Amino acid sequence: MKNKRQLIVISLIFVQFIVALNYTSYCQTMYSEKALIGVGDLNFDGNDVKLQKEVFEAFYNMQNAALKDSISIQIVSAYRSYKRQKKIWNRKFKKYTSQGFSEIESINKIIEYSTIPGTSRHHWGTDIDIVDNAVEAPKKMLIEQNYTRGGVYSKLKNWMDLNSEKYGFYLVYDNNTARKGFKYEPWHFSYKLVSKPMLKDFLTVDLIRLLQKKDIAGSYLFSEDFLKKYISEQVLDINLNLK
Numbered sequence: 103m104k105n106k107r108q109l110i111v112i113s114l115i116f117v118q119f120i121v122a123l124n125y126t127s128y129c130q131t132m133y134s135e136k137a138l139i140g141v142g143d144l145n146f147d148g149n150d151v152k153l154q155k156e157v158f159e160a161f162y163n164m165q166n167a168a169l170k171d172s173i174s175i176q177i178v179s180a181y182r183s184y185k186r187q188k189k190i191w192n193r194k195f196k197k198y199t200s201q202g203f204s205e206i207e208s209i210n211k212i213i214e215y216s217t218i219p220g221t222s223r224h225h226w227g228t229d230i231d232i233v234d235n236a237v238e239a240p241k242k243m244l245i246e247q248n249y250t251r252g253g254v255y256s257k258l259k260n261w262m263d264l265n266s267e268k269y270g271f272y273l274v275y276d277n278n279t280a281r282k283g284f285k286y287e288p289w290h291f292s293y294k295l296v297s298k299p300m301l302k303d304f305l306t307v308d309l310i311r312l313l314q315k316k317d318i319a320g321s322y323l324f325s326e327d328f329l330k331k332y333i334s335e336q337v338l339d340i341n342l343n344l345k
């Protein structure tokens with residue numbers, strides 16, 4: 103009888119130990135904060151265009167398939183570092199404020215299409231902006247009209263609508279009118295198998311501490327309320343398949 107009770111107690115302790123172990127691994131993130139905000143820790147493939155190896159492989163498969171239909175998918179933007187995003191941000195901030203917009207108006211104008219440094223999906227090496235190299239490049243490539251009916255990239259767009267998800271690539275900022283955050287970007291795709299877990303980890307980063315850094319122009323205006331809204335709209339109001 104005593105042995106039986108001892109066995110039950112030992113079994114219970116063992117079960118508790120296993121549960122605790124699983125819980126700990128559940129709480130841990132797969133990616134470091136540095137990797138998630140574009141300041142290192144990820145291994146990329148490629149020279150001018152950098153992506154995670156797995157993403158490149160999936161991209162090549164998709165690119166080859168599209169070539170058979172006379173579409174030459176070209177990446178114009180893939181991995182972008184924090185430093186690069188900061189340059190884009192600060193340049194736009196300067197441009198808008200010098201045009202007479204207030205600082206907060208300028209920030210709101212920038213975040214129609216561009217992210218605050220540290221929060222870009224392009225930091226992850228999972229997201230791409232694409233055009234079709236089989237047609238002559240227009241002066242401005244990444245604008246909506248090029249991808250809609252009659253636009254130079256409409257053939258590419260139709261092909262992606264039919265095929266991209268088979269290769270794991272999903273439109274991030276789709277044309278769902280109920281969506282807030284970034285405007286419709288028919289050129290921006292994400293490799294879901296890698297970016298979905300990265301988004302989950304990214305949400306554990308203390309963005310308030312991170313984004314009030316001095317080297318981002320206007321960052322003193324990133325109040326807690328502003329950032330909460332930014333995260334719920336710009337970061338999270340995306341294609342539902344990617345959440």
Ligand SMILES: [Zn+2]
Pocket residue numbers: 179224229230231290
């Ligand atoms: Zn993009």
